[in-house]
Amino acid sequence: MENKDHILIVDDDREIRELLATYLEKNGMHATAVAGGRQMRAVLEEGPVDLIVLDLMLLGEDGLLLCRELRAGKWRSVPVLMLTALNEETERIVGLEMGADDYLTKPFAVRELLARIRAVLRRARMLPPNMEQAEVVQMLSFGDWQLDTMARHLIDSKGTMVALSGAEYRLLRAFLDHPQRVLTRDQLLNLTQGRDSDQFDRSIDLLVSRLRQRLLDDAREPRYIKTLRSEGYIFASPVEVREIDK
Template identity: 75%
Template structure:
C-alpha cells in the first residue's frame, strides 16, 4: 500500500489551519490540525506524523518553545517547517537554532508551502546523491564521540545518546565522511541540502555552531570543526569505522 504523508498543522489561526489542511489534502496528503501546544502534545502522544508545520507566533507556548520541546523528545527526528508572520532574521536564526528544518514567512503561497514540505521530506528520507557516505549500519568514531548512522544520534564517552536534528545530522555526516578536507559553504549547502537548498547565507554557519555545541567544541579553539579563514571549514580529527552490533 502506498504511503500517504501525514502532516500535522499547528497554528492558532483557524482560517490558516483550514486553508493549509484543505490544500495539502487536495494534493494527496493526510492532515491533522492543532490550535496550540496542548492539542499538539495530545495528538502526538499516540500518533506519529511525517512532518509538522509549526507557527511561531502563538499564545502560550510559542513555536520556538514547542520546536525545542519536540527536538528533546521522542519526536526529535520528525521534520519541522516553521511559519511566522514576521520577516525577521532573528526569528529565522532562532528557528534554525531550535532545530527547525525549514522556514517560511507569512503571507505565503500555498504552492510554495507544498513545495517546501516535499523538499524537506525528500531531504529527510534520503541523503543527497552527490554525498559519498560510508556504509549504513555503522558507528563512526572520532575523538570522544561516536555517530550512530542508524539511530542518527551522537554517543558520548559515557555511552549517553545525544539527539540531533535532521539538519545537524546531515551536516555532521558530511564532515565525518570527508575528514581533514576543507569544505566551503557552497559545498556544504549542496552536500546537505542538494538542489533543494533555499536557505539564507548564514544558515551553514548557524548549523556549524549548533553541531559544535553538540560536540562540546569551543568555537574560539575548536577541536573537531575548525574554521579555515576565507575558505570554509575542516573536520580535523581522524574517523574510524566499525560495525553496529545488534
C-alpha cells in the same frame, strides 16, 4: 489505495491553517490542521504523522517549546517544518537548535511550502529513521575528538562529554561524512536541512561558528573546519570510523 503523506499543521491563525490544509489536500496529501499544542498531541496519539508544520508564534505554548517537546519524546523522528514571522537569523538558528528540520518565514508562497515539505520528506526517508534503532553504532574519531552517534555528543581527549544541539550535530555529521571535500553552503543546507539556500541566508555560517566553538577551533587558524572564500567549507582532519555493536 495509495497512501498519502499525512501533514499536521499547527497554527493559531484559522485562515492560514485552513488555507494550507486545503492547498496540501489539493496536491495529493492528507492534512490535519489544529490550533495548538493540546490538539497537536491528540492527533499524534491517534495515528502516524509524516511531517508537522509548526508555527513559532503560537498563543500559550509557543512553537519552540513544542518543537523541543517533540524532539525529547516518542515523536522525535517526525520531521518539523517551522513557520515564523520573524526574519532574524538568530531566531532561525534557535528553531533549528530546538530540532526543526527546516523553517519558512511568513509571508510565504504556498507553492514554496509544498516544495519545502517534499524536500524534508525526501531527506527524512534517505536516512535511517533513528540512530538508536540502528544495529550498529558508529564512533567517529578526528583530531582530539570522538563523536558518539548514539548519544549524539562529542568526547574530548580527556573523556569529557560535550553536548551538541540538534543543528550542530547534523552539521558535524555532514562534515564527518564528507571529510577533506569542499562543501558549498547550498550543499550543507541540503545535507542538514534538505533545502537550498536563498541569497540572504547565512544560517550555515552562524552554525559553523558555533560548531567551531564546540571544537575549540580557532577561526583564524582552524584545524578542523576551514573556510574557502567564495566556495564554502572543508573539514580538513582525517576521520576514522569505528563500529560498536549494540
